[in-house]
Amino acid sequence: MSEPSRRVGIVTGGTKGIGRAVAEALLEAGLDVVVSARTEADVGAVSAELARAADPGRVLGAVCDVRSAADCQRLADETMGRFGRxxxxxxxxxxxxxxxxxxxxxxxxxxxxxxxxxxxFNCTKAVVPHLIARGGGWIINIGSLAGRNPFAGGSGYNASKFGLVGLSEAMMLDLRHDGIRVSLVMPGSVDTGFSGRSAGPASWKLASEDVARAVVDLLRYDDRALPSRVELRPTRPPQR
Ligand SMILES: NC(=O)c1ccc[n+]([C@@H]2O[C@H](COP(=O)([O-])OP(=O)(O)OC[C@H]3O[C@@H](n4cnc5c(N)ncnc54)[C@H](OP(=O)(O)O)[C@@H]3O)[C@@H](O)[C@H]2O)c1
Structure with missing residues (x-):
């Protein structure tokens, strides 16, 4: 297969909220995109919508539950099968x-x-061999300010996102010498349907597009520069 010239980005949880905005922004930035999530119907509908807006050849939908290492391996395999990179x-x-x-x-x-x-961990393990084989790439983890600020009622969420800070920064140190940059984007509250919330208009919260912009901005850095952590917060949260 002749190698396509466009870069290829995989977005997990790409059917809703932040992930969907990231998928759109990557397409806009000229990358081909793989959109994945657990719900087959959503993956089909969103990838078809994005393909209509961009070009059918530039979008792949793939069902993947990131909790399953086998699913993540299949996601990497399907991406390589379709785009070759x-x-x-x-x-x-x-x-x-x-x-x-x-x-x-x-x-x-x-x-x-x-x-x-x-x-x-699962998706990183599945994709890293392909990045190493290419001589580099970028892994962008969407963390949260809940990864540095504990709050009441957040024990499970805080623990997962604090853990992600350690995972991201340790793998950044491991992978940089292979030309793979790892960045952690830590947003504050974003106006999505996360955790059963209904996304409401005229919110003080960040928009998904703000996080997507942070992701795409990272990709514009020169090879020598590695912004390893980005904290992104609403300008005017409610005053306590
Ligand atoms: N919203 C916020 O205020 C906020 C703030 C800081 C950080 N974040 C982080 O930003 C990320 C996206 O959040 P969001 O607000 O955009 O949430 P969202 O609107 O609920 O979207 C979550 C996406 O993840 C997918 N997903 C959930 N479990 C999955 C799994 N096991 N395997 C694969 N896909 C899965 C969902 O699709 P399926 O359910 O169909 O799989 C959906 O596409 C999360 O990591 C969240 O912790 C959110």
């Missing part, structure tokens, strides 16, 4: 279950650790 992995898939520790269930603890932390 991968350059950027955006580990965005995430869930939040908020309850005081006395009430947080084992299932909700496990769901958050398996998705927000082990999911990043």
């Amino acid at each position: 991968v350059d950027v992995l955006v580990n965005n898939a995430g869930v939040g279950r908020f309850a005081p520790i006395q009430e947080l269930t084992l299932d909700d603890w496990q769901l958050q650790i398996d998705t927000n932390l082990s999911g990043v």
Whole structure:
């Protein structure tokens, strides 16, 4: 297969909220995009919509539950099968279950650790060999300011996102010598349907597009520069 000239980006959790905005922004920036999430119908609908807006050849939809190492391997394989290359992995898939520790269930603890932390490990492990083979690339993890600021009711979510800070920064140190840059984007509150919230208009919150812009801006840095952590917060949150 002759190698396509465009870079290819994979976005996990790319059907909604921040992930969808990142997928759109990557397309806009000229990358081909793989959109993935668990729900087959959403993956089909969103990838078809993005393909209509861009070009059918530039978008692939792939079902992948990041909690499964086998799914993440298949995601990498399908990407290579379709595009023959991968350059950027955006580990965005995430869930939040908020309850005081006395009430947080084992299932909700496990769901958050398996998705927000082990999911990043699984997808990274599946994609890194391809990045190394290409001589470099970029892994962008969507963390959260909840990865440095604990809050009541956030024990499971905080633990997963604090853990992600350690995972991201350690793998950044491991992979930089292979030309792979790892960045952690840590947004504050973003106006999405995250954790069952309804996205509301005229919000003080960040928009998904703000986070997508931070992601695409990272990709514009010269090879020698590695912005390893970006904190992005709403300018005017409610005053306490
Ligand atoms: N919204 C905020 O205020 C905020 C702030 C800081 C950081 N973040 C982080 O930003 C990321 C995206 O959040 P969002 O607000 O855009 O959430 P969202 O609107 O709920 O979207 C989450 C996306 O992740 C997918 N997903 C969930 N579990 C998955 C799994 N196991 N495997 C693969 N895909 C999965 C969902 O699709 P399926 O359910 O179909 O799989 C969906 O596409 C998360 O990591 C979140 O922690 C959010």
